[in-house]
Amino acid sequence: MNSPQLEITIGWLYPTLMSTYGDRGNVITIERRAQWRGYNVQVLPLDQNSTAEDIKSVDVIVGGGAQDRQQEIVMRDLQGAKADAMREKIENGTPGVFTCGSPQLLGHYYEPGLGQRIDGLGILDLVSVHPGENTKRCIGNLVIEVTASRLAQDLKEMTGTTPYLVGFENHGGRTKLGKVEALGRVVYGLGNNGEDGTEGAFYQNAIATYSHGPLLPKNPFVADWLIQTALRLKYQQPITLEALDDKLAIQAREAMLKRLKVNLPATTAKV
Ligand code: GLN
Numbered sequence: 368m369n370s371p372q373l374e375i376t377i378g379w380l381y382p383t384l385m386s387t388y389g390d391r392g393n394v395i396t397i398e399r400r401a402q403w404r405g406y407n408v409q410v411l412p413l414d415q416n417s418t419a420e421d422i423k424s425v426d427v428i429v430g431g432g433a434q435d436r437q438q439e440i441v442m443r444d445l446q447g448a449k450a451d452a453m454r455e456k457i458e459n460g461t462p463g464v465f466t467c468g469s470p471q472l473l474g475h476y477y478e479p480g481l482g483q484r485i486d487g488l489g490i491l492d493l494v495s496v497h498p499g500e501n502t503k504r505c506i507g508n509l510v511i512e513v514t515a516s517r518l519a520q521d522l523k524e525m526t527g528t529t530p531y532l533v534g535f536e537n538h539g540g541r542t543k544l545g546k547v548e549a550l551g552r553v554v555y556g557l558g559n560n561g562e563d564g565t566e567g568a569f570y571q572n573a574i575a576t577y578s579h580g581p582l583l584p585k586n587p588f589v590a591d592w593l594i595q596t597a598l599r600l601k602y603q604q605p606i607t608l609e610a611l612d613d614k615l616a617i618q619a620r621e622a623m624l625k626r627l628k629v630n631l632p633a634t635t636a637k638v
């Protein structure tokens with residue numbers, strides 16, 4: 368057991384406005400996996416009642432999906448000092464997982480199917496456009512290979528295999544990346560736009576993805592990467608997490624890959 372005085376604070380972006388398709392499961396997964404290793408965990412909602420100081424105080428950030436209307440409310444709130452605090456956190460390497468509507472907000476802008484363009488924070492070099500209410504949404508299971516080089520390397524070291532993520536997507540917006548690195552390449556599903564084979568983005572230590580599922584219970588090694596990165600940054604010491612029994616998560620991944628008829632290289636099948 369690690370020394371219990373070590374602590375991480377999870378900043379949860381707008382829990383009531385941004386948590387579609389079970390994205391709160393990402394918060395619970397980080398919380399439990401850190402607690403199981405003996406770390407203290409606080410969950411701090413970052414919403415309309417929070418200050419820039421609250422944002423600065425967190426060690427890991429979780430942002431879920433949102434409908435277009437909710438995204439607009441969030442963006443009206445996330446301005447000025449709060450926007451600067453978010454920018455500073457991500458630029459300084461605070462780890463985070465941002466799903467669907469959240470990456471759209473971290474990009475330059477999101478154009479909804481109906482209504483005005485919503486300006487984003489411009490932290491990620493990407494833009495997202497919903498081609499219109501009559502266009503088919505991107506819905507279904509999603510499997511990607513993580514290709515973002517540093518993250519792929521870290522995950523490979525942690526698991527001993529090529530990192531594949533299993534998830535579920537449901538979005539109308541199509542995202543085009545600028546200079547930011549993609550999180551991965553689509554193995555099954557549509558990803559950023561259904562055209563260029565990219566999925567998500569990776570910048571500093573921010574993981575942006577269209578993958579709900581939620582993402583972390585299905586891919587617990589990503590939760591561990593977030594916890595490890597948060598603790599190392601906070602305490603400036605080498606921290607390696609104890610292994611947990613992930614038998615059920617592994618079986619769930621295998622069942623899904625089998626159902627989707629995705630054949631991963633033999634060395635990766637057990638991740
Ligand atoms: N409103 C965005 C879209 O449809 C995000 C949806 C979501 O977060 N689930 O693209």
